[in-house]
Amino acid sequence: MKIEDDGNGDGGNSRDTDWAGRGWSDRDWADQAIRTIRAENNRSADTHLYSVPLPEHWGVQLYLKDESTHRSGSLKHRLARSLFLFGLVNGWIRADTTIVEASSGSTAVSEAYFAQLLGLPFIAVMARTTSQEKIDLIEQFGGSCLLVEHASDVYAAAEEVAATCNGHYMDQFTYAERATDWRGNNNIAESIFGQLQLEEHPVPDWIVVGAGTGGTSATIGRYLRYHSHPTRLLVVDPENSAFYPGWRGGTDGVPAGLPSRIEGIGRPRLEPSFVPSVIDRMVQVPDAASVAAMRHLSDLAGLHAGPSTGTNLWGVWQTIAGMVAEGRKGSIVTLMCDGGERYAGNYYNQDWLAVQGLDPAPYEAVIRRFFDTGRWDPGVA
Incomplete structure (x- = not known):
């Protein structure tokens, strides 16, 4: 179970998927994941x-x-933290969950950061017109990018990806106001x-x-x-x-x-x-x-x-x-x-x-x- 920080704030790059073999239950893992995210927040000074x-x-x-x-470089860091906590307390995010998001940039960058912190795979579904700079940032935090032709296609594509890869579609556009x-x-x-x-x-x-x-x-x-x-x-x-x-x-x-x-x-x-x-x-x-x-x-x-x-x-x-x-x-x-x-x-x-x-x-x-x-x-x- 890879959710300990290495001290650099990036969650490291390796994953230990042997959480079940160590006797961890879903609840145990979620408890530790929530603690990891709250600890990350506690280490962070407020923004200027x-x-x-x-x-x-x-x-x-x-x-x-x-x-x-x-x-993770933007206002969306707060949103990504809230969305992860919301998914964890609802039981939607587990130790073997792939995180999927429809995002053209900063939200995906921030979610990739938190996914890496918890040792979870992350896929961002974005329009093909997304800047290479944003794609590079997502990949820097261990995420993958799936590009679709039209911006209007990202919602359905993200739902489909999540359904086929044991994933959770974060759906920032629905849950941002309640998370x-x-x-x-x-x-x-x-x-x-x-x-x-x-x-x-x-x-x-x-x-x-x-x-x-x-x-x-x-x-x-x-x-x-x-x-x-x-x-x-x-x-x-x-x-x-x-x-x-x-x-x-x-x-x-x-x-x-x-x-x-x-x-x-x-x-x-x-x-x-x-x-x-x-x-x-x-x-x-x-x-x-x-x-x-x-x-x-x-x-x-x-x-x-x-x-x-x-x-x-x-x-x-x-x-x-x-x-x-x-x-x-x-x-x-x-x-x-x-x-x-x-x-x-x-x-x-x-x-x-x-x-x-x-x-x-x-x-x-x-x-x-x-x-x-x-x-x-x-x-x-």
């Missing part, structure tokens, strides 16, 4: 909450929670409020996040309501995603969107974990604007982030502009979802952007005007 410099006369503080510092304890228990919302306690504005006016599964926004929205915080939740969504029209219409009968060009967020369909009723406001963000804001962050704060962080920031800037216009002082928190080094070959590559038809330059001009004037003028030439 950076104060991002803004013009002092605006009277607004911006905080960026850097989820890229998790061992995490929204009351607290070290979730991301509780962490944010704990880290803000000594700040000038310890209760933020807004928290701004994107939606991939919908699990993060559901957890934060529920936490805010449960603890009676006046903080409002803004969810940003890339162009062509089904989440924004679903939130506006308040119905499941929303026409399917298109696969997102911003990795980690946006979906072609409303996912079961997306809970529109806990969201106070949504903003749809042009993909090129996400890239522009991602690049601007590097100049502003020296932080190198991925494109979904840029989507967050596009929503942040216009929200701050509204606060400045009203003369309202306060604070805003958003997330740095993953590090920019994962995207050197695409979103930070001008030739790749041109092939994708993405021109961030006009949106960069919008951000510059905002910082010069404090007013939001979204007009793009």
